[in-house]
Each structure stands twice: as C-alpha cells, then as structure tokens.
Amino acid sequence: MAEGTIWDDLAQTPAVAVADPDALDVRLRAAAAPFVVRGLVADWPLVAAARQSDREARAYLLGLHRDVPFTVATGAPGSDGRMFYDQAMGMNFRTDRAKLSQIFDQMDAEEGEADASPLYLAGVDVHDFFRGLHEANHVPLAGRDCLASIWIGTRTRVAAHNDFPDNLACVAAGRRRFTLFPPEQFCNLYLGPIDNTPGGRAVSLVDFHAPDFERFPRFREALRHAQYVELAAGDALHIPTMWWHHVEALDPFNVLVNYWWRDTPRWMGQPQNALNLALLAIRDLPEVEKRHWRALFDHYVFDNDARVTAHIPLGGRGVLDPLTAESAGRLHAFLLRQLNR
Incomplete structure (x- = not known):
C-alpha cells in the first residue's frame, strides 16, 4: 500500500x-x-x-x-x-x-x-x-x-x-x-x-x-x-x-x-422516507414547537413501551398496536391521501 x-x-x-x-x-x-x-x-x-x-x-x-x-x-x-x-x-x-x-x-x-x-x-x-x-x-x-x-x-x-x-x-x-x-x-x-x-x-x-x-x-x-x-x-x-x-x-x-x-418486513417502509417528511414538516418550525414534536417522537417512536397504550382499551389502539401488513397498508394509504391534499 x-x-x-x-x-x-x-x-x-x-x-x-x-x-x-x-x-x-x-x-x-x-x-x-x-x-x-x-x-x-x-x-x-x-x-x-x-x-x-x-x-x-x-x-x-x-x-x-x-x-x-x-x-x-x-x-x-x-x-x-x-x-x-x-x-x-x-x-x-x-x-x-x-x-x-x-x-x-x-x-x-x-x-x-x-x-x-x-x-x-x-x-x-x-x-x-x-x-x-x-x-x-x-x-x-x-x-x-x-x-x-x-x-x-x-x-x-x-x-x-x-x-x-x-x-x-x-x-x-x-x-x-x-x-x-x-x-x-x-x-x-x-x-x-x-x-x-x-x-x-x-x-x-x-x-x-x-x-x-x-x-x-x-x-x-x-x-x-x-x-x-x-x-x-x-x-x-x-x-x-x-x-x-x-x-x-x-x-x-x-x-x-x-x-x-x-x-424487518418490507411493508414497514423505508426510514429515509420518515426523515424526508420530517424535514418537510418539522425542521423549520419554531423551536418551541420542534421541542414538542421531539417529545412526541420519543414517546410514540423511540421510547415507546407499554405505558403508551396501557390506558387505551384493547381493539381501539389503531396504529399504536404492533403493525401488521394489513394495518401498515391502511397507514400507507392514509399518508398518501394526506400528502396529496
């Protein structure tokens, strides 16, 4: 070399x-x-x-x-x-x-x-x-x-x-x-x-x-x-x-x-897409709002545990339940509708 x-x-x-x-x-x-x-x-x-x-x-x-x-x-x-x-x-x-x-x-x-x-x-x-x-x-x-x-x-x-x-x-x-x-x-x-x-x-x-x-x-x-x-x-x-x-x-x-x-299953999607969307919707918010969304991301995504859903009745947790191919498909369709509005 x-x-x-x-x-x-x-x-x-x-x-x-x-x-x-x-x-x-x-x-x-x-x-x-x-x-x-x-x-x-x-x-x-x-x-x-x-x-x-x-x-x-x-x-x-x-x-x-x-x-x-x-x-x-x-x-x-x-x-x-x-x-x-x-x-x-x-x-x-x-x-x-x-x-x-x-x-x-x-x-x-x-x-x-x-x-x-x-x-x-x-x-x-x-x-x-x-x-x-x-x-x-x-x-x-x-x-x-x-x-x-x-x-x-x-x-x-x-x-x-x-x-x-x-x-x-x-x-x-x-x-x-x-x-x-x-x-x-x-x-x-x-x-x-x-x-x-x-x-x-x-x-x-x-x-x-x-x-x-x-x-x-x-x-x-x-x-x-x-x-x-x-x-x-x-x-x-x-x-x-x-x-x-x-x-x-x-x-x-x-x-x-x-x-x-x-x-992980392919239906979970690409994390890069979430980053791109966060750049679009969150990065340029006022600092106080960004801190709030950071806390929400930690709560629902990064630190999620049983406390997130323990108070919600079974059968009513929606996408907060572990995702399946079916529920992921519904979430994907919902996001597409929102992005196309």
Whole structure:
C-alpha cells in the first residue's frame, strides 16, 4: 500500500472461517460489525473466468445477459475513477443506456489507456438482466428475502455512504477496497445532500485519496473508528445495516455481486422516507414547537413501551398496536391521501 495514505493506521476488518451455509447464517445473525470470508465464492464459474482474464469474465457475462439496455455511468477522463459531484454539485459523470456488448466493446477498446473514461454499471438486478447467472453463481442465504445485484466497471471510487439493508458483498472479478465506519460516525463524515446524490444515498464529501483536514477536521475522529479490507476475487464481506462504506474498484475490470436483505418486513417502509417528511414538516418550525414534536417522537417512536397504550382499551389502539401488513397498508394509504391534499 502506498505511503502516507489514510489506510496506513487503520485496523483491518477481521476474517472468519465458515464451513457451510449454516455456519455462515449463524455468523450473519450474530454480527454487529463487518467481517470477511476469504474464498467464500471462489468456486463460482464467474470467478474462474475472471482468473483467466478480464475478457473471459466479460465473455462469460455476455453469454448470460438478457438482450435489454443496461444503464451505464461514464465518468470524466482524469477523474481518478471518482464517481462524485462536480464543482457545481451536479454529477461528474453522465448516465446512458446501452447494450452490454456495446459497453464491453468500449472497455476492450480503451483497455490500458491511462486517460480512459471510467465506466460503471451500478446495482444491476441479477434476475432481471441475466439468465442463469444467479443459478450458477450465488450464496445460499436461506430464510432471507434477498435482492441480488451485480456491479460492473473499470477502476472506480464510490464515496462513503450507508445502506438500510444488511449486505453481503462478493467480489467476482478484480480487487476491491472497502473502508468502513460504524453508524454513529455519520457526524464526522461530512455528508452531502440527501436529495441530490450520486447513487441514491447521502455520501461523504471527503476525498479519501486526498483528505482536506482543514475543511473536514472531524474526519480525523472518524478515522479513529474506521477499518478497511482489500478483497480479491472469491472473497466476501458482510456489511451490517447502517455501516458506512467507501468502495474502490482497484483493477482495470471489476465485478461484485451483492445481496441485500432486512430482518424487518418490507411493508414497514423505508426510514429515509420518515426523515424526508420530517424535514418537510418539522425542521423549520419554531423551536418551541420542534421541542414538542421531539417529545412526541420519543414517546410514540423511540421510547415507546407499554405505558403508551396501557390506558387505551384493547381493539381501539389503531396504529399504536404492533403493525401488521394489513394495518401498515391502511397507514400507507392514509399518508398518501394526506400528502396529496
């Protein structure tokens, strides 16, 4: 690793051994912090193809893809692969639709060129865009309703962000470096906008390759709690929900397959939606009103216990009872009506 980088003094993410899918399941259910499983997907045919060459990996994917347009982000030459904002807080990349063969032809044509534009296919649904890829290359995660996605590209850097679901990230081609931070470090990562983002989640504005500690002094505190890992093809990393992660694809061609799942039912909705609505309806109220709403949120949401409903007769508690799919659906419909008034 290069001298004088932020990774010089960081702890490495611990690696564990798992004998079978049951052992992996036990580890995942107990995990409160990230862990690595070296060689977890080393027997995938996609990994075997990638070990032969980048072009073999691309040929393998072309043999299984569906004949539909793919969304590809094209970065600017000289951007060091950083898919990020430009100086006006727009994006420093453009997004197009193209056939996978056309995208791979461009990678072939620009392979080895120092000023080639970075190309990045992010979060492609494995089932919708490929036939047989999942069946031949997947991790058994029984009992979990997983979203399987594939990420394909040249050398790229994705700013630190977090995700609500749990994540098992499996490297199928190339090498990837993850820099990870516990959830509570969000205040030291200097997050950008939550509605204007490169990939749908708020990201750190710190350039990890050249951090500006005068502009972002609290980033030093974030680094005190950070860890990192470099993964080779065949390795996997579990990122628990809400952990922040900065992701770098280090080789000329890189492929990652990941699985997202949540332990709560999907009908519970996304917490980010509640935050967005609170920004709309609460943030700019007078301070005395904000204090009142903070107390109500604590009472009904964060500190809720039996005292909240003990005085209400059974059968009359409405959404204060534990939610079900049916009652959540009614609440969702009610909110839509209110928002559309």
